[in-house]
Structures are given as structure tokens and as C-alpha cells.
Amino acid sequence: MTYACDACGATYADDTLIWRCARCGGTIDLPVVPFGADDVDTGEAGVWRYARALPDVPGRDRIALGEVMTPLAPMPVGGAGLRLKVDFLFPSGSYKDRGSTVMLSRLRMLGATDVFDDSSGNAGASIAAYAAAGGLSCSILTPASASPAKLAQIEAYRAQLVKIDGDRAAVAQAAIERAEQATYASHVYQPLFIAGCATAGFEIWEQLGRRAPDSVTVAVGYGSQLLGLRRAFKGLLISGAIGRLPRLYAAQSASYPALQDAWARGADDVEPIVLGTSVAEGISCRMPARGRALLASLRESGGGAVTVTDAEIGVALRDLASAGYFVEPTAAASYAAYGKLAGSGVLRDGDVHVVVLSGSGLKAGAAVAGLIREAR
Numbered sequence: 222m223t224y225a226c227d228a229c230g231a232t233y234a235d236d237t238l239i240w241r242c243a244r245c246g247g248t249i250d251l252p253v254v255p256f257g258a259d260d261v262d263t264g265e266a267g268v269w270r271y272a273r274a275l276p277d278v279p280g281r282d283r284i285a286l287g288e289v290m291t292p293l294a295p296m297p298v299g300g301a302g303l304r305l306k307v308d309f310l311f312p313s314g315s316y317k318d319r320g321s322t323v324m325l326s327r328l329r330m331l332g333a334t335d336v337f338d339d340s341s342g343n344a345g346a347s348i349a350a351y352a353a354a355g356g357l358s359c360s361i362l363t364p365a366s367a368s369p370a371k372l373a374q375i376e377a378y379r380a381q382l383v384k385i386d387g388d389r390a391a392v393a394q395a396a397i398e399r400a401e402q403a404t405y406a407s408h409v410y411q412p413l414f415i416a417g418c419a420t421a422g423f424e425i426w427e428q429l430g431r432r433a434p435d436s437v438t439v440a441v442g443y444g445s446q447l448l449g450l451r452r453a454f455k456g457l458l459i460s461g462a463i464g465r466l467p468r469l470y471a472a473q474s475a476s477y478p479a480l481q482d483a484w485a486r487g488a489d490d491v492e493p494i495v496l497g498t499s500v501a502e503g504i505s506c507r508m509p510a511r512g513r514a515l516l517a518s519l520r521e522s523g524g525g526a527v528t529v530t531d532a533e534i535g536v537a538l539r540d541l542a543s544a545g546y547f548v549e550p551t552a553a554a555s556y557a558a559y560g561k562l563a564g565s566g567v568l569r570d571g572d573v574h575v576v577v578l579s580g581s582g583l584k585a586g587a588a589v590a591g592l593i594r595e596a597r
């Protein structure tokens with residue numbers, strides 16, 4: 222595989238430790254890999270079943286924590302065709318482990334010993350977990366104001382916390398500067414991370430009897446999950462394993478609607494927007510770095526974007542918990558968005574719809590319980 226720059230088209234061998242275009246600073250991507258039924262490694266239980274669609278990492282070089290396929294489970298009150306992809310059932314409690322096992326395995330194989338990322342949330346925890354499992358030295362850059370509860374899990378994995386004064390943008394700038402000395406294991410910029418996230422799409426396809434669903438709704442902050450799904454379903458489409466793409470829907474916070482706004486305007490790229498705060502920290506993102514690709518994901522699949530308020534997220538948390546699913550607010554945003562799409566007739570009852578539940582409610586148990594109480 223070869224990396225290609227999204228902006229200027231420059232290409233780079235995939236055995237170099239690179240995270241963005243050296244010529245213009247643009248985001249880089251790996252080509253979509255055709256993938257069909259014969260490509261599944263049935264000897265593997267989870268992420269690595271789809272190794273043929275992933276950057277090459279021999280079995281002995283993989284940093285794995287026994288990942289298995291996450292459930293594709295029913296939601297009794299959401300319509301007969303609704304399935305929940307229970308992607309919070311990963312070792313660190315979020316779907317980010319899909320990206321981390323693939324990215325850190327490959328980076329270590331290429332010689333990385335010292336990695337870092339900028340995230341005080343699920344990505345930071347996940348990368349710290351897999352770095353610990355793989356014997357890599359790991360630092361996580363966070364705003365100095367990040368809440369101790371969010372940092373506890375990262376510290377538990379013995380990652381070094383580097384607190385940066387200023388807002389999220391200041392942290393991102395510090396990360397770019399640090400990339401001179403250590404390997405930037407970025408959940409936003411690294412195509413390896415998105416390649417790992419694609420495995421959710423392959424699992425959904427297998428779990429539906431090797432068929433694509435009619436739609437998938439997923440919460441979008443920086444969008445690695447949406448881009449991963451796009452990558453998987455395009456690979457399946459190219460190989461002929463499916464006949465059409467599922468419609469992909471992005472759930473965004475009403476306070477951080479950069480993608481939804483650009484989609485609604487018919488724009489080619491996103492612009493930063495912040496209209497307030499949100500309980501859904503995982504999608505509190507003023508502007509995703511891969512805006513063009515995210516917009517293309519929505520348009521080429523015939524999907525779209527929906528915003529949800531904190532109050533709607535609270536109701537979704539309540540309804541999911543009432544059915545046995547205890548998730549974090551960001552995960553509930555996807556279910557709230559699905560409810561709006563189904564309620565307005567955009568998604569037909571009787572079709573097969575998937576909602577991805579990205580993170581566990583146990584990460585912020587007291588806060589989630591409080592939001593559910595308020596919604597009752």
C-alpha cells in the first residue's frame with residue numbers, strides 16, 4: 222500500500238513513519254482494499270479477521286488484547302430492523318481499540334518505541350492501553366483543564382500525561398511540535414487508525430449474513446469511525462461482496478455542528494463552528510481535520526448529518542439504559558440521531574438499520590446516571 226496526500230497527491234511508501242504530507246502538510250490516506258468473503262481470516266475472532274484489508278502486520282508482531290467481534294444486538298423499542306453495534310465492548314471501553322491495535326502494531330513493527338497522541342478521552346485511553354500491552358513508551362497530551370476523571374484511565378496504563386496550557390487547539394499545536402521527537406500516533410491523522418476502524422464495517426457485513434445494512438448512524442467528532450465504515454463498505458463494494466453502499470449518517474452535537482452545517486450547505490469542506498458546550502465530549506469538536514472525506518462519505522452513500530441537543534442525548538441515554546445498554550453521552554447521540562431520522566421517515570421501518578454505540582457509560586458512570594435521572 223502507498224500513502225497519498227488528499228491535497229496535493231504526493232505519494233509515500235507505507236513503511237515510513239509518516240502522519241501527514243511532508244510536502245504540503247495535508248492529510249494522507251491509504252487506498253481502499255477490495256475485500257470479499259474469501260479474504261476473511263476465520264482463524265481470528267475479531268479485528269484481525271480482516272488483516273487482508275489492513276496494513277501488513279504478521280501475527281507475531283501484533284499488539285492484541287484478545288479482541289473479538291462486538292455484538293450486533295437488537296433494540297426492542299427501536300423498530301424491527303434496528304441493530305445496535307455494541308462497540309463499547311472493547312478492552313479500554315470504546316471502539317477506538319480497533320484503531321489502536323492496528324496503528325500501534327504497525328508503528329512498532331516499523332521501529333517506533335516512543336509514541337504520543339493528543340486526546341484526553343477515549344482515544345488517549347485506548348492508545349495508552351495498547352502501548353502498555355506492546356511495551357511502547359507513551360505520552361498523552363491534554364489540556365491542563367481536562368478533568369481528573371478522564372485522565373485516570375490513561376494514567377492507570379502508565380502513560381505520561383503532558384498537560385498543555387490553553388485550549389484544544391493549543392494542545393493540537395503542541396502535538397505537531399512534539400512530532401519532531403516522537404512518533405505521532407494520532408487517532409485523527411494516522412491512516413493506520415482509520416484502517417483499524419474499518420473492521421466495524423466488515424463485522425456488520427458478516428453479522429448480517431454477508432449483507433450490507435440499509436443505513437448506519439454513527440456519532441462524528443473527528444470522524445474516524447465514519448471514515449472507517451466508508452472504507453470497509455467501499456472495499457466490499459469494489460470486490461462485489463455487496464451491491465450498494467449503506468447510507469451513512471453522522472450524528473453531531475447541536476453545539477458542534479461543523480460537518481452537519483457543511484453538509485446542509487452543500488459545501489466541499491467544513492468550517493469551524495462552536496455554538497456552546499455539550500455533554501457529549503467525544504464529539505465536542507470545532508472542526509474535523511478530514512472534512513472533505515467526511516462530506517464525501519455522506520454524499521456518495523446517500524446519507525446525511527443530523528444534530529442532537531443535550532436534552533435529546535439525555536432521553537437517548539435513558540431509553541438505551543432502559544433496554545440494558547449503559548453508554549456514554551457520545552454513543553447516545555447516535556441513537557438520538559437515528560430516532561430523528563426514523564421519526565421523520567428518512568429511514569424506513571422494516572429496513573435494516575445499524576446504530577453504533579461507541580463508548581461505555583462506565584467511563585463516566587455518575588454523570589451518565591445523573592443525565593438519565595434528569596430525563597425521567
Ligand SMILES: [Zn+2]
Nearest residue numbers: 226229242245
Ligand atoms: Zn500534500
